[in-house]
Amino acid sequence: MADFPRPELDRRLAALSTDLEQFPPGAPCPWPLARVFNELVKQAKRDLTEDPIVRGARLIEESKNGDDDSSEALVGTVRALITQVRVALEAPVQAD
DSSP states (O other), X not given: OOOOOHHHHHHHHHHHHHHHXXXXXXXXXXXXXXXXXXXXXXHHHHHOTTOHHHHHOOOOOBOSSSOTTEEEEEHHHHHHHHHHHHXXXXXXXXXX
């Protein structure tokens, strides 16, 4: 699977953040949306190898308390992480 160009990755992160607005910040992030976040972060990590925040971002894990439809992360946390990845995407591309 080919990676998205930065504008498309940013567009998808923005859409995910908007989708998460329907949930309270303190609610567990629904697992299907957490999986989307994980895939977008994986792509951002491949593109933003020099960014320490993105490089250090961990993927979200599925809830271990028996709730198959949620993750271990809260919606507010996921939205904050999305913002950080989007800020990193705004940085100019480094020439090799």
